[in-house]
Amino acid sequence: MPTLSRRSLLLASTGTLLITLTPRVRAAKIGADIVSTRIWPANAYTRMTLESTTPIQFKYFQLKNPDRLVIDIQGSATNQVLQELGKKVLPRDPYITSVRIGQFNPETIRIVMDLKTTVNPQVFSLAPVANFKNRLVVDLYPTKSVAIEQEKNDPLMALLQDYSHGKINSDGTSQAQATAPTPPVVNRPDNKTPTPSQNPPSGKPPKLNRQPVIMIDPGHGGEDPGATGPSGLHEKNVVLAIGRLVKKVLDGYGYKTYMTRNEDIFIPLGVRVAKARSLKADVFVSIHADAFTNPSAKGTGVYALNPKGATSAAAKYLAKTQNAADAIGGVIYSGDKNVNNTLFDLTQTATIKDSLKLGKDVLNRLGKINTLHKGSVDQANFAVLKAPDIPSILVETAFISNPGEERLLSSNDFRLKMANSIASGIKDYLSTAVLARR
Ligand SMILES: [Zn+2]
Incomplete structure (x- = not known):
């Protein structure tokens, strides 16, 4: 089956093209549909936010040598919006070197963050509020010893x-x-x-x-x-x-x-x-x-x-x-x-x-x-x-x-x-x- 464009996937959600979809693609549609991504690099901490129309189910773990943070998003397929995330990493980001996105298996998107240093991550989800939909927030803090060393005059x-x-x-x-x-x-x-x-x-x-x-x-x-x-x-x-x-x-x-x-x-x-x-x-x-x-x-x-x-x-x-x-x-x-x-x-x-x-x-x-x-x-x-x-x-x-x-x-x-x-x-x-x- 040819790769479906985002446009045809969107059409599919109205039901008009459902007949052309394989069960595999339909299953993937049940999960989070990422509609927006942001990265806020800062010295105190860098935040990455994913926004979805439905609650985001996730797991995460850290890897060493080199330092990486891996986030698996359940019941979901990658899309254009998510693929753009990698381009949003700025060279001046104190914590992130690059972000890679892949389809780990039909039900799981894997996001790998390549890190500049060992981090202390906080990963949590937020229910919709104000103009925001469901959010998955990934905050990358420095390790406590680094924080204390860097901020002798600023706590x-x-x-x-x-x-x-x-x-x-x-x-x-x-x-x-x-x-x-x-x-x-x-x-x-x-x-x-x-x-x-x-x-x-x-x-x-x-x-x-x-x-x-x-x-x-x-x-x-x-x-x-x-x-x-x-x-x-x-x-x-x-x-x-x-x-x-x-x-x-x-x-x-x-x-x-x-x-x-x-x-x-x-x-x-x-x-x-x-x-x-x-x-x-x-x-x-x-x-x-x-x-x-x-x-x-x-x-x-x-x-x-x-x-x-x-x-x-x-x-x-x-x-x-x-x-x-x-x-x-x-x-x-x-x-x-x-x-x-x-x-x-x-x-x-x-x-x-x-x-x-x-x-x-x-x-x-x-x-x-x-x-x-x-x-x-x-x-x-x-x-x-x-x-x-x-x-x-x-x-x-x-x-x-x-x-x-x-x-x-x-x-x-x-x-x-x-x-x-x-x-x-x-x-x-x-x-x-x-x-x-x-
Ligand atoms: Zn104000």
Whole structure:
């Protein structure tokens, strides 16, 4: 029998050509039909995603000398889409040399990944969500010793591994952590419960002479594009560009700055928070450019955490869409173990107060460059703002769903203004805040 083209296979699914199919080909049609493939190479980990109209049944194993990862997909035949996968490996990929696809037997596709190094793989499937169909996700992490060696100053790799093994809570605290964190800011004039040892007899709060640490969090990334504008601009790319500019300005102020991601990579929300906590950040700022169903919605907004509810319908809607990032980006564990600890609650109440002050300072600066969505800091239950001990805000730079604001977001001039305003607002806040003792 001649080889069937993809077109005739597609026709076959309508029944018109069934008569020409052998039972063997029909049997193969029962399994996964791969409709899309992607590879996201990054230093922290490389992800390969296969998408199918039906759930993907799989097995995998590793081979040594040379290092390979073999994935067998059950009940399936190769097709054009899958064959293209091999071409998607980039020379700069830190983990993959090449990908080969073959029909191992009539019911099994075999994918062989030739690797540049020994990896620590996580292979898992995800049910359909948002615009995605059934996904098979293959995450290639470095081995733990390599991760530790490579990231002496940046714990991202180790945190990602802890997260993928369910060791990090949704608020970024670790499962092993039993004690409450220290409140970030002490002895502000409006702080009702100063710690006596940190309160000198004069009643004046002591200014701690150390470099403030800022964690900049560009939203989304990799498999999670965030919102997409009418002309196709992706939120994940805009906010990474703005985040890098914010870092540059803050570095110029002499602060110590870090980014939760500096590549087109998906980082779970809990890992972003855990990274900020592990680097003892004094401020966490998450940068977004989201969408609303109504394209006329516009303006800049600043948000803080309210774990118990939302201060407006818009804030509630935004938190819901932001918290969906983990499901869209794809995580093996939700990490959603609730930390219910009164000490944490007390710390968090003080932290939220500081977050609102930080948010107000940033909002004041942003109001000079764009229309504000609202004149005050809105609050909702944002997962990425849950660090119990770090003042955290989410900046909605503009609505990417609004054609006019999408144009602004694509301009370098607006991005720079935005970055300068966010950085100035953080500086304003830090000029009055007293940093925690460490
Ligand atoms: Zn967003």
